Amino acid sequence: MTTVIETASGRHAVVTSFVTVTLRNAADDYLRVRRWGVNPDIGKDLIQVWMASREEELGAASRVDMFVRDAGSTTSKVGFHRLLADFLGWPLPMVPSFSGKETRLYLEVLFPLFYIEQKFGWSGIAPRIPTHYGIREPLRRAVEYVLGLHTLNRLRQQEALREEEVALAGEWAATVARAHGAANAESLRLLAVSEKPTVSAQRRDAVIEANVSGEWRELSTAVERWQERLRQLQGTEIAAGPRTEQTRAELAIAEREVQRLGAVARHLYEQRAMSQGDADAISARLASMDEDKKRLRDVKRIERLGGEMELPLLAEGRCPTCSQEVDGRDVATETVSSVEENISLLDAERVTLLSMQSSAAQRTNDITRSIAAAEAALSEARDRVRLLRDELVGPSNAPSVAEVQERLSLESRLRAAGRVSAIVGAVNEELDELAVRLDDLRVRRANADSGEVDEQDRKTLRQFRSSFQEQLAAYNLRSLSPEAVSIDEKTLLPVNDGFELTFDVAMGISASDTIRTKWAYYTALMETAQRVSEGRHLGLLMLDEPRQQETDRPSLAAFLQRLRDDSQLAQIVYATSEDPKVLDQLLVGVPYNNLPADGRHLIDFR
Template sequence: MLRIKRLKIEIMTSNGVYGFDNTFTEGLNFIASEDNTCGKSSIIAAIYYCLGFEEIIGGKGEKVLTSVYKTSIEEGESIWPVLESGAYLEISNGKEVITIYRAAKMENRDNKLITVYHCGIDEIGDPNKLTEDMYVHMPNSTVNKKGFHSYLETFLHIELPLVPASDDGTRKLYLQLIFSGMFIEQKHGWADILSGIPVLGIRESKKRVLEFIMHLDTLENEKKKDYLRTLDNSIKHEWDSLIKELIVLTNRETCTPQGLPLTPKILSEEDYSKISINKDNDSIDEYIEDLKEQYNNLTIMKPKIVDNFDEIQTELNETETSIEEFERELYKHRSLLYSENSSIDKLTNNLEIIDTDIRNNKDAARLRNLGSELDLATSKDTCPLCNQAIQDTLIPDTSHIQVMSIDENIRHLNAQKEMLEFAQSSHRRNKEKIQEKITQLENSLFTLRSLAKSLRNDLYSINDNISESIIHKRLQLDSEINSLNRMSEFFNNQKLKLKELSDAWKDYLKDKSTLPKKKFSDLDDEKIRTLRNHFISNLTQFGYKSILNLNQVEISSESYLPVIEGFDMKFDSSASDNVRAIWAFVLALLQTSNDKSGNHPGVLIFDEPAQHSIVINDMEKFFDYIIKLKNSQVIIGITVKDSDTRQAISKLPAEKYNLIRVPNKAFRKLPLENE
C-alpha cells in the first residue's frame, strides 16, 4: 500500500523561498488550475522524482523537471534565478510514515542521493527520528541495503519477482515499471495503455507488470519455466563438456570409453557400472595389471646383453616391422587428411560461389519486382515489342530445355547451399577424427623408434654392458602405467560428476513434470475474467462508442491487454475513446486487485485525463466512479478553465474529494518558518 500524504517543494532564490506545500487525502484529490500552463505537471513530476520514478516521464535525474526547478522563477514582471531546489514527499504504507527528500539543483549534492526521514515533514529535525541517506539510479540500487528502491520495496511490503531480461538473464521487476501502470503522465501516458512504461531491459515488460499487479499464478509458473529452461541448458552443457573431455582424454591414451551416454539421462546402477575404459579389448584395470606383470618380468631378467642377445635381435626385428606398419598407416591417414582438407577447401569455394549467385539472383528478383511496380514489361519477363516471354538466361531458347525462373533459381541455390554445408560439416568431423588418429600413430611411432634405438645400442655394445633396451622398457612401462593410472583416476572422478549430473537431471525432470498442464490456474482464469468484466463495465460507464458490441472485447491470454478478434482494440477506437479505454483499464486493474487480493498499491495519478475533447458528461461519470472506489487514493491534475469542468467537480459531494487549487503560478513565495 502506498499513500501520498504531503508534498513540499522548495526553490531557493535571492528573493527568498518559493514552492508548493499541500497535503493529500485518501480517495480523490484534484490539483486544479485555471490554465494548462500553471505548473500542475511540474507539481506531479516532483512526486515521480522523489520516488525515483522519473523514467515514467521520459528520463533520469533533474533533466525531466521543468526549468522552474533549475533556472528561474517568474513573479509578475520579475525573474529570480534559482539557486537551489528540492522536494520533500511524505508517504505512508498504511502503518508507517516516512519523508523522502531529493535535491533537484544543489551545488554539493548529487541528484542520485535521496534522504529518508523516518517521520513526517513537520518532525524533520527531531534528533530522536532516524535519518538515512540512500542512492537511486545506480548499479544495485534495487538490491543493496542502501539502494533506495530496495528500501522502498520493503517499505511498501512489495516482493518483486525475478523476471526474464532481454539479455537472457533474470532481473527484478523494477518498481518504475509497475507504477507506470498507475501513474499516467500527460505527454506520453494517453497514447495507449501502459504507453509510458520505461525501457529497462525486461522482456515483455507490460505483460510482467500486469501479471504482478493481478498476482497471477502464471508469473510463478513462468519464473519456474525459465528456471527449468536455464537448468536444462546448464545440465546439457555440463554433460556434453564432460563427455567430450572423457573421450578426448581416453583417445589420447589410445583407449576406448564404453557406456558413455552422449545426452543427459537418469543413470541406473547397471548403466553406471557399464561406464568404463577399454584398451586392446581389455578393461583398463586388466590392461594396467598386464603392464605391471610385464614390468615385474623385466626386473627379474638378466640385465647383461650377453645373456639376451638373441632375444634382443628378434625383438628389434619385430619392432622395426611394427614401425613400418605404423608408418604406412600414418602415411595413409596423412593422405586422408590431405584429401579431407582439399574437399573442405573445394566446398568452401563452392559455397562462396553459391552465396554470390544467391545474392545476384535476389538482386535480380528485387529489381524485377521494382520494375513490376513501375509497370515495365521487361520486369515482368515479357518483351515490350512482341509480348513474348523472356527467359532468365542468355542461353538460346530451345523447346526441349526448361529454364528455371529467378525464384526457382533462388530456391534451388538455397537447397544446394544446405547440401554443401552439410557435406562440409561432415568432412570437418572426419578431419578431426583423422587428426586424432594421426596424433596417436605419431606417439606410438615415437615410442617404437625409441625402443628400436635402445635395441640397436644393445646389439652393438660390449657384451658385458647392461641392456639399455630392458632399462628403456622398464622406464616406458613405468611411464605408461603411471599415465594410465592418472587417466583412470580422473575418469572415475568424472564418473562421480556424471552421477551428480544424472541426479540433477532426475530432479529437473521431476520438477518439470509438476508444471501445470494449463497455462493459467483456475484462480488466474477467474482474475482475467474479473478484469474483463470490470473493463467492459467501465467502458460502458464512461461512454465508449467506437465498438457497438462490447461483448466482443476480450483480454488477451498472451499480453493481458484488451483485444477484439485478436487485434488491439485501439485500432478500432477514436482518439477520445482511446482515452476512455485507458481510464477503464487502469481502474479495472485496481478493482481486480482489490477483488482478488492482487499486488496493486492502491494509488493512481492521472495528469490531464480530459484529453481529445472528452465530453463533460463522461468526465462527470469518471469522477463519480472514482469516489466510489474503496481502499484507494487518486490524484488528478486537471485544468478547470471552462465552466463545465468546474461544474463537474462542484457536483461531487464536498466531503468526497480534496481540491488543491493552483493559482496563476504553482510555485509561490513561501512564508518563513517563524512567520
C-alpha cells in the first residue's frame, strides 16, 4: 500500500493511496476518517474527517483536517485522538507515569486490546502495548479501563488526596505566616510553631516572646513587668505647667508629622493597588499568550502535514495567525508575520513578561512591608499628638511628657500584646483543626493505598476469569490444566501458580497452547467488558491469522463457535489464508460475511 502493488500486468510503484473508514457510535452519529498512505502533498500524520448525524449526509459534510502522533493529539481542538475519544464517549483518565507525574491513558495503549496483527501480535500471550508514553504498568491500566474497574478511580482518588494534602499545607503555611506577621509587626516573635503540617499527636501551641531589656521573655512574663511599671507611673505626679509653650510647639510638629505619614501611607496603598493591577494584567496576558501559541502550533502542524485550517481575515478585524483583535491603523500595509515569526515573537514576549511578573511581585512585597512600617510610624505619631493634647488641656500639675510617653508606650505595648495573643490564639485553634484534618487525610490515604479490590471489581474479575478458564477447556489446553491457569488480580495477566504464563518449553507451555491462551484472553476480555455496566470495549475485535503454530482444527472450530456466540456483543473481523474448503467445513452453522481477496479472506461475523 505504501511501496508497490501487484497487478495482472506486474509490479507497480504506489503513487497515491489512502484508507477510509466510516464509524458509528452509540448515539448513532457518523464519523468518516481518511488517512493517506502515500501522497506527495499530504503527510501520513494528517487525518481528514467528516461528521454527520446520518451516513448519507457524510458526502455533503465539511472536511476537517486533524493530526495524530504529535503533542496535543489528545487535547488540541484539531487533535484526532481527542475527537475520536469524544466520539466514542470515552473520557481518557490521567494515570501515573515514570516521571512521577501523571499522563493521559492514550488510545494507542487501549487499541492493542481490540486487534491482534499477524507479524508480532501472536508472539506472546500478553498484548503488545506501547511503552514510549512512559505509563507505569500500561497493560494493567488499559485492561482496568476496558473492564471498567474502579482501580483507576482509586488512582484518581489517591491523586485527589495528594492534592488535598498540598492544599492543606498551603492553608497551614498561610495560617502560620499570619501569626508571624502579627508578631513581627509588634516586635514580638513566635517559637515552637511548625512551619509544615503536623498531626495532632505532635502539634504544639505557638509561644509568643517579647524583648525585655535586651532579653527575650515569654509574653506573659513581659506583660506582668509592663503592668507593674505602668502602675508605678500612674502614681507619679510631675507638674507640666512650666513647659506649656514647648508642648504647643511639639504638638504642631507632631500634627504635621501625622499628616505627612498619612499621605505617605495613602500613597503606598495606591502604589500597591497599581502594582497588583500590573501583576494581574501580566498574568492575564501570559494566559492569553499560551492560548495564542497553542493555536499557532496547531496551524503550523496542520500546514506541515499538507492540510488546511481556516483563519480569520484582516478584513474581519482579527489577526489571521494569533486571532487577536487588531486596529486597522496598525495593519495599513496588510503585511502579516508568518506563523513561525509569531511563535518566536510570543516566546520573546513571554520571557519579558515573566521577568516583569517577578519584578511586580517583588515590588508588591516591598510596598507591603513599607505600608506596615508607615502604619506603625503613623500610629506612634498619633499617640504622641494625643499625649501632647492631653497635656495642654490638662492641669498644670500633670505628669511630664517623658513619663506620659513611657506610660502611653506601655499601654500601647499591652494593647499590642492583647491583639497578638488573640491572633495567635485563633491561629492555634485553626492549626488544631488543620491537624485533625491531616489526621483524617492520612487515614484516607492509607485506605486508598491499601490496594484492596472492591466487591464490584471482584465480580467483574470473576466473570473475566470464569470466561477465560471456560474457553481454555473448550479449546483443549494441553500443557496445563485449565483450572490451574487464572487471571492475576494485580497484573490482570494469565498466571499459573503465581507466575505469568508465557511460551516456555522448559515450563511445558507449547506454542500452540500459547495461541489458545491468547484466543481465550482476548475473547474473555471482550465478553466481560461488553457485559458489565461500566465496561468500555470498542465493540470490535480484529484477528489477523489466528491459526498460528498449526493449532489443531478442533480447537479452531471451538474458537469459531465461540466467536459466533459473541457476534451479538461485537463486530468480529477474522482475516485468514486458510484453505477455502477447510474453512467452509469449519464455518458450518456459523453466519458470516465473506470478503474474498485473491485467496485471502476477511470474515465479518454479524
